[in-house]
Amino acid sequence: MKSVLAVLTVVAALVALWYAACVPMNIKGVLTEAERAGAEVEPASPRERREASAFGLVAKNGFAIPATWAQERPRLPAPHQVVIELWDTTVAQNITSKRSLVYHGWVTLSATLMGFVIGTGLGILLAVGIVHSRVMDMSVMPWAIVSQTIPIIALAPMIIVVLYSIGIQGIIPKAVISAYLSFFPVVVGMVKGLRSPDAMQLDLLRTYNASQSQGFWKLRLPASMPYLFASLKIGIAASLVGAIVGELPTGAVAGLGARLLAGSYYGQTVQIWSALFAAAILAASLVALLGLMERKVLKRMGMA
Amino acid sequence: MILVVFALVLWALGWWLNARLAAGPQADTRAVQLLVPVIFGLTIVAVWELLVRGLNVPLVILPAPSVIAARFADSLTTLWADFVQTILKGALSGYVIGCSAAFLTAIAVDRSEFLRMGLLPVGNFVAALPIVGTAPILVMWFGFDWQSKSAVVVVMVFFPMLVNTVAGLRETTAMQRDLMETYAATYWQSFFKLRLPAAMPFIFNGLKISTTLALIGAIVAEFFGSPIVGVGFRISTSVGQLALDMVWAEIVVAALAGTLFYGAVAAIERAVTFWHPSQRK
Numbered sequence: 079m080k081s082v083l084a085v086l087t088v089v090a091a092l093v094a095l096w097y098a099a100c101v102p103m104n105i106k107g108v109l110t111e112a113e114r115a116g117a118e119v120e121p122a123s124p125r126e127r128r129e130a131s132a133f134g135l136v137a138k139n140g141f142a143i144p145a146t147w148a149q150e151r152p153r154l155p156a157p158h159q160v161v162i163e164l165w166d167t168t169v170a171q172n173i174t175s176k177r178s179l180v181y182h183g184w185v186t187l188s189a190t191l192m193g194f195v196i197g198t199g200l201g202i203l204l205a206v207g208i209v210h211s212r213v214m215d216m217s218v219m220p221w222a223i224v225s226q227t228i229p230i231i232a233l234a235p236m237i238i239v240v241l242y243s244i245g246i247q248g249i250i251p252k253a254v255i256s257a258y259l260s261f262f263p264v265v266v267g268m269v270k271g272l273r274s275p276d277a278m279q280l281d282l283l284r285t286y287n288a289s290q291s292q293g294f295w296k297l298r299l300p301a302s303m304p305y306l307f308a309s310l311k312i313g314i315a316a317s318l319v320g321a322i323v324g325e326l327p328t329g330a331v332a333g334l335g336a337r338l339l340a341g342s343y344y345g346q347t348v349q350i351w352s353a354l355f356a357a358a359i360l361a362a363s364l365v366a367l368l369g370l371m372e373r374k375v376l377k378r379m380g381m382a
Numbered sequence: 383m384i385l386v387v388f389a390l391v392l393w394a395l396g397w398w399l400n401a402r403l404a405a406g407p408q409a410d411t412r413a414v415q416l417l418v419p420v421i422f423g424l425t426i427v428a429v430w431e432l433l434v435r436g437l438n439v440p441l442v443i444l445p446a447p448s449v450i451a452a453r454f455a456d457s458l459t460t461l462w463a464d465f466v467q468t469i470l471k472g473a474l475s476g477y478v479i480g481c482s483a484a485f486l487t488a489i490a491v492d493r494s495e496f497l498r499m500g501l502l503p504v505g506n507f508v509a510a511l512p513i514v515g516t517a518p519i520l521v522m523w524f525g526f527d528w529q530s531k532s533a534v535v536v537v538m539v540f541f542p543m544l545v546n547t548v549a550g551l552r553e554t555t556a557m558q559r560d561l562m563e564t565y566a567a568t569y570w571q572s573f574f575k576l577r578l579p580a581a582m583p584f585i586f587n588g589l590k591i592s593t594t595l596a597l598i599g600a601i602v603a604e605f606f607g608s609p610i611v612g613v614g615f616r617i618s619t620s621v622g623q624l625a626l627d628m629v630w631a632e633i634v635v636a637a638l639a640g641t642l643f644y645g646a647v648a649a650i651e652r653a654v655t656f657w658h659p660s661q662r663k
Contacts, residue, residue, distance in 0.1 A: 084500030092504075153523065213397070213404040216415065217422035228640035229597040232613070235605070235621045236629050240443050243624075311510070319512045326605045334515075342518030342606055350518050358511040365510050 096157055097147065102132035103154040104146040109135060111149075112142055155348045163352040176332070179356045185333040186321050187360060189249050193256020194317040198310060200257070201264030208265070209272040209298070210290070219269065225262045231255075234323050252324035252333075259320040260313030267309025271302025300379060307372035314364045322357060334360075385436030389429045396425030445627040453627040454634060460616070461635050468613040469639045471528035472600035476535025481592055484540045485585070488547035489573075502548060509541040517603040526607045531600045538599040539592035546591070550584025551577055583658050586651040593643045597636060 109119045109127060120138040121127060127135065136143065147156040155163075164179065171178035204222075208215045234255045241251040275297050283293045325335025334357045341350035400418050408414050427447050433439070434446040441449070454461065491497045517534050524530035554577050562572035604614025613632050620628040655661055 080496075081499045081503070084496050085503050086500075088497070088500035088504050212409070213401045213418070216404045216409070216418040217400050218419075220419040221423065224641060227594055227644035228637040229594060229601055231598050232601050232617055232633055232636045235618050236626065236633075239621045239624070240626070243442055315510045315512070319514055322512055322515060323602055323605070326602075338515055338518050339606070342522065345522075347519070347522070354515045354519070357515050361511050362507060 093157055096154075100152065100154050100156045101136055101143055101146045104149055104152045105132050105135045105139070105142060107149060107151075107153065108142045108145045109139060112139075112145065117141075151345055152347055155351050159348055160351045160355060163348045164355060167352060168356075179334075179337070179352065182332055182334050182337050182353070183356050183360055185249075186252075186318070186325070186335065186357075189252035189321040189324070189333075190256050190314070190317045190364075192249060193253035193320065194260050194314055196253065197257035197260035197317065198264045198313055201261045201309075201313075202268050202306075204261075204265050205268030205272060206294070208269050210294075215269075222262055222265045222269075226266065230262075231259065231320065231323055233258075234320065235326075238324060252321045255320040255324040256317035259316040263309045263312045263316060264306075267305045267312075268302060271305025272298045274305065275301045303375060303379060304372075304381060307368060307375070311365050311368050311372075314368060315361055318357065318361050318364065383436065385432045389432035389436060392432065393425060393429050396421055396428075442624045442626055445630055449627050450630040450634065454631040457628070457631065461631060463611050464613045464616050464632065465635055465639065467528060467609070467611045468531065468600050468604065469597065469643075472531030472603070472612070473535055473596040473643075475528070476532035476600065477539060477592060477596040479532065480536035480539035480596075481543050481589060483536065484543035484588075485547055487540075488544050488551060491544075491548055492551045498548060498552075502545065505541045505545045505548070509545055513538050513541075514599060514602045517599070518606045521603060521606045526609055528612075531603045531608075531612075534603040535596045535599040538595045542591050542595065543585075543588040546584045546588030547581065550581030550588075553577075553580045553584065582651075582655045583660070586647065586655065589647050590644060590651070593647055594640060597640050597643070601636065 106127060110124065113119050113122075113124075119127075119142070121130065146152070147158070149155075152159070167177060167179040171180075173180040173184075175181060204218070208219055237254055238251045241247065241254065272294075279297060279301075280293070283297055288296070321333070322335040322338070325333040326339055334353050337353035337356075338350055341347065341353060400421055403409065403414050403418050403421075406414070430444075431446050431448060434444055439446075445453075491501050514534070516537055517530075520533040520537070521530045524533050558576060558580075559572065562576050567575070601614040601617070604612045605618050608615040613636055616632050617629050620626070620632070652661055
């Protein structure tokens, strides 16, 4: 209970900070609009205002503060503007409409999930191979670990264009990017998990005369579950980033990444922020869903 | 066709050599453990080269490693300028600012139980979000030059670093803290002599995660607008010109930078946390 209160306090403090930050961020734009509308602003000349500090302008033009939270194209939109935009573009729109964030979110989510399934599937297979074959372990594993230190997302624009030039477009290129981003974390995590049974447990199975596959299904795989879920949570977040970045370079027309890009081209800040929050909500629900599955599965298995 | 056959033979040969080495008596020596992945990597590059030549794969789909190497050698000045712009100016400055800010915040948070309980779940939540999406906003605020890339990196590394540092500062046991108490140590004495050293493995974990995030942030932010120099800029424009050899050369730069950056942090970690079980030989 106390921790809920603590979290709420922190969130409230962040929101308050956000509202406060809107005032100096937006004051110059607001004063320009107010002057055009005929209001008296201090100082009167636009050039002096451009050179003045934002806080000084706020102090001299106290009347303009409420307007900083209600601009149409603010530099920093106020939280309620983002919430209203989110509401307008999700609940108030038909979900098949191009204006609906649900539609754009689904475009991104489907690529994410497809890539995530492919990436984790291949990752688990490779991990099984690595655990059972010493030569694979020694040749592949160091590269899998090194791949974690390099920004492989830089490959994304190239993958889109190369796949396009051989006639593949739409969801597949994005899914490929999502897949390889989730692949390596799963490999590394699963190898750790499949190796987690200690020598005593492996020896016990040997005294039972268990075969290699029995040892795998009855000991290694169950023992790897906590590691698997930990890496799945990292993998899904990476997959979503991959799908969003995969939408940037081609000027895709649909998807959360396309909304971010369109918003940044046309200066629609509220749209950028709402796409950003939609992506955040999506990521948080995917991770939360995996967390829920983790708790259920581990509980059934008697591990949590 | 003969090149394709040769590629397959080479692949089989490399694998056979590795299998021999891995099953051999010297498999646990350091030299073999280094040699096997190197052989594997070289085989992949050689097979790549032979397949691209043998099957006449066009440049716009996959350039051969030799073409990439030639392009790399030809455009060293461009690549160096991009490296300075993106890695040194964008990523490194943001990394230093973000990690120090997170470290100082963690120390402030650590003094209050209430703040820690509130901030840790929020920090964990934010660390899982696609923060790289803030790039268009920050580019709009800080302009096209490296300052905006640095800002994206600050936002990206802040929360993973904060969560790790806060977790690390809780690492000491009540017994250890009580001992410091019996010595009449002040807060800062016990901080510097007990809790900070104990937190170091966690802090370095955060620092290592952040190296990759910093490069990702700096490169992806350039897709939203940049001056006409930088790794991300060069990748997106070269992709547009179908100059894939240049794209691959930039990817080599990014990969080298990432590995070196991570390796440098890991080397500092080995020197600082030499006492930790995972570092003992």
